[in-house]
Amino acid sequence: MIRILFALLALLTLNACQQGGPTASTETSPGGIEYTLIQLPEQEDVAIHIAWPTDWSYRDGTNKAVPIVGTDLILAGGAEGYPAGDVIEQFADLNSEGDIYAGLNDHIIGELAFERTMLDDTIAIANAHLRAPTLDPVWLDRIRDSIAQNMAEAQTHPRHAGFDAGRWAIFKDQPLRMALSLDDPDVFETVTQDDIAAWHAETFTRQPDAIVVVGGIGAQMAGETVDRLLEGLPDTRPTLSPEVTPDFAPRRILLHDPAATVTNIAFIAPLPPTEAGKELEDLLLLNALGSGDQSVLFNAVRTELRASYGFSADVANYTRVHRIMVMSGEVETARLADVERVVREAYDGFQKAGTLEELAERKAPFEHSFTELPNFVADQARSELQSRLDGFEVGRSLALLDELAAVTDDTVNQRLQNDFPPADTFIVIAVSPDRDALPGACIITTPRDAAEC
Numbered sequence: 438m439i440r441i442l443f444a445l446l447a448l449l450t451l452n453a454c455q456q457g458g459p460t461a462s463t464e465t466s467p468g469g470i471e472y473t474l475i476q477l478p479e480q481e482d483v484a485i486h487i488a489w490p491t492d493w494s495y496r497d498g499t500n501k502a503v504p505i506v507g508t509d510l511i512l513a514g515g516a517e518g519y520p521a522g523d524v525i526e527q528f529a530d531l532n533s534e535g536d537i538y539a540g541l542n543d544h545i546i547g548e549l550a551f552e553r554t555m556l557d558d559t560i561a562i563a564n565a566h567l568r569a570p571t572l573d574p575v576w577l578d579r580i581r582d583s584i585a586q587n588m589a590e591a592q593t594h595p596r597h598a599g600f601d602a603g604r605w606a607i608f609k610d611q612p613l614r615m616a617l618s619l620d621d622p623d624v625f626e627t628v629t630q631d632d633i634a635a636w637h638a639e640t641f642t643r644q645p646d647a648i649v650v651v652g653g654i655g656a657q658m659a660g661e662t663v664d665r666l667l668e669g670l671p672d673t674r675p676t677l678s679p680e681v682t683p684d685f686a687p688r689r690i691l692l693h694d695p696a697a698t699v700t701n702i703a704f705i706a707p708l709p710p711t712e713a714g715k716e717l718e719d720l721l722l723l724n725a726l727g728s729g730d731q732s733v734l735f736n737a738v739r740t741e742l743r744a745s746y747g748f749s750a751d752v753a754n755y756t757r758v759h760r761i762m763v764m765s766g767e768v769e770t771a772r773l774a775d776v777e778r779v780v781r782e783a784y785d786g787f788q789k790a791g792t793l794e795e796l797a798e799r800k801a802p803f804e805h806s807f808t809e810l811p812n813f814v815a816d817q818a819r820s821e822l823q824s825r826l827d828g829f830e831v832g833r834s835l836a837l838l839d840e841l842a843a844v845t846d847d848t849v850n851q852r853l854q855n856d857f858p859p860a861d862t863f864i865v866i867a868v869s870p871d872r873d874a875l876p877g878a879c880i881i882t883t884p885r886d887a888a889e890c
Contacts, residue, residue, distance in 0.1 A: 461821075461832025466660035470667065472648035473831050474659050475821060477814065483652035484550040484818035485666065488826055489645045492677040493636060494542040494616030500632050501616040502584070502624045507633040508537040508545065509580045515571035516562075522576060524562060533559040534815070542616055543679060543757045544826065545640055549666075550815040553653055560665050567641050568669040572630050585625035592620065595697045595868040596767070601884035602692050603705050603866050606684070607755075609888045613681045617755060620884070643667045644674040647825040651818040683707075683759055689777075689865045690879045690890050693872040700773055700869040703765035704780065706858035710758050712827040717837075717844050718852040719752060721800070725793050726750040726784070727764060734764060737783035742775055744768070757826065762858065773867055773874040785860035791850040800841055807838050 464474045493499050512535060515521030528535055533551035540546040547567070551559040591597045601618050608614035615621060650659040685707050708719065727734040727750025734748035748766035755761065764784065768776045793799055821834040833840075866887070867875050879890035 459835055461835055462656070463831050464656050464660055466663045468643075468660075468664040468667075470643060470648065470660075470663050472650055472659070472663050473821060473825055474654075474656055475649070475651040475817060475832065475835065476655065477652055477817075480653035480814055481553055482550060482814045483553055483556065483650065483654050483662075484548070484814040485651075485662070486549075486649045486815075486818040486822045487547045487645050487666075488540065488544040488647045488822055489547070489640050489642065490543065490675070490677055491545055491640050492543075492675075492679040493640075495613055495679045495681060497612055499612070499636075500624065500628055501612070501621075502581075502619055502628050503632045503636045504539045504545065505584060505619070506577070506581050506625070506628050507636050508539055509584075510572055510577055510633060511537055511570045511637065512566055513580065514573040514576040516565040517569035517571070519562065519565055519571075521571060521573035524566065527562055528559070531555040531558055535559075535563055541754050541757050542613065544646060546822070548815065548819070550818075556658075556662060560662060564666055564668055567667070570637065572633055572637075574630055577628075577630055577633070581625050581628050588619055588625070595692075595694060595699060596701045596703075596765070598692055598694065598884055599701050599703050599866045599868040602690060602868075602881065602887040603703065603864060604755075605885050606688060606690060606864060606866070606887040606890060607705075608681065608683060611681055613755070618884075638671075639675050641670055642674060643670045643672045647822055649818045649822045649825060651821065652814045679756070681756070681759070683755070685862075685864065687862050687864055688879060688890050689875060689877060690867070690881060690887050691872065691875040692866065692868045692881050692884065692887070693870075694868055694882075695870050697868055697870045699767050700770040700867065700871070700874065701765065701767050702773060702776060702780075702865065702867040702875075703763055704784075704863040704865055706762050706863045708752060708760045708762045708858070709856050710760050710827075711823075712757070712829075715848070715852050715856070717803070717841055718849050720803070721793060721796070721844065721849065722853055722857070723750045723752060723762070725799065726787055733783055733787045734766075734780060737779050738766070738768075738776060741779050742772060744772070744776075748776075748780060764863075770869055770871050770874055773869060773871075774876060777865060777867075777875065781860045781863075788853055788857055788860065791853055792846050793849055796844070796846060796849065800844065803841055804838065807841070 459477050461475045465471050493504055494501060512524050533555055536548045538546055549563055604614050604617050726732060738744050738748045746767055750764045753761050753763055824833040872880055881887055
């Protein structure tokens with residue numbers, strides 16, 4: 438659910454400087470499937486990444502844990518001709534890697550990476566699991582119980598409860614909220630093999646939203662490989678209605694938890710989606726605002742309050758369209774109100790200043806990352822796939838150094854002034870053992886109560 442942009446963008450131009458000259462093009466396979474090809478002539482490895490659209494998380498009447506359990510079960514639960522539980526070892530023997538996961542509730546992402554000499558065996562295994570997964574019931578129980586246990590553990594932490602309350606405040610009882618929080622007590626227990634089979638049948642088709650092939654492979658072989666990978670899947674595209682109406686009206690909420698041993702506070706407000714561009718400006722600004730012990734928020738809390746704790750700023754996604762800025766930290770209970778004031782003031786001053794000191798130096802780590810990671814075809818494919826889903830031009834992932842060079846004091850200032858939320862527009866959510874720690878806040882005792890604040 439949460440997109441860690443620093444890690445993503447640090448990989449966006451992996452192969453831009455590789456000898457042999459990388460190229461990007463739109464191709465069509467012999468079977469009529471369109472895909473993006475990034476050729477890296479010096480590479481022996483190949484990566485194929487695919488994004489299938491889904492609205493499962495947005496619909497009434499669907500078990501929202503099914504995609505989480507199902508993405509693991511497809512590979513682990515066996516397939517026609519392949520015993521359950523063997524795929525990890527089989528891929529390891531081939532020095533190949535495969536993964537399937539839910540991407541921001543809007544897509545199911547499939548990833549393959551392999552040595553070119555292992556193409557045939559890797560594609561055969563992947564196709565079998567996409568086309569005819571066994572969905573072994575023993576592995577279903579094992580995966581379901583493991584994920585349920587992890588979620589139950591996470592829900593005991595105050596910070597997690599705070600973000601649950603935030604989702605209740607923003608989405609109320611819309612289906613997407615349940616998909617984001619997975620907090621229904623029976624949500625995992627009621628996942629069935631039939632549920633996963635139905636989800637699989639509607640999701641995995643020959644008409645995904647995007648396919649990216651990266652590596653030392655030509656168009657003819659790449660196209661034939663795409664056809665083989667998707668062979669036997671239905672040539673259909675589901676009718677989707679990914680509709681949700683968030684409520685980002687500013688509120689101050691305190692979740693009173695007498696058992697909490699620490700107090701947490703988070704500030705949440707919307708940012709434009711990544712399809713609108715300016716991700717690099719966002720990264721640079723958020724890095725300066727709340728990353729590390731030299732950041733604006735860290736220094737404000739440490740200097741003015743003489744506190745021993747820090748404060749961070751980050752970005753997250755509920756969906757591809759609904760993206761948020763989050764400022765958060767663990768604080769001293771008795772000083773919660775002071776922290777709220779100091780953070781607001783520090784952020785307001787940061788936004789009004791409108792510039793970043795030593796912009797060139799702040800760019801340097803990104804330039805280094807873009808240049809020093811030229812051989813990871815899987816990361817190149819992941820980056821290009823995200824750009825394709827956002828509607829950018831083919832080959833954007835080969836030109837991010839140029840995009841970084843185009844970031845100036847003016848573009849940073851425009852982004853901060855025009856698109857970052859004003860200081861008084863944040864939703865503030867605290868979790869504390871002291872119900873009076875945030876005077877004037879809406880006091881709740883369970884996360885779902887935040888829907889009424």
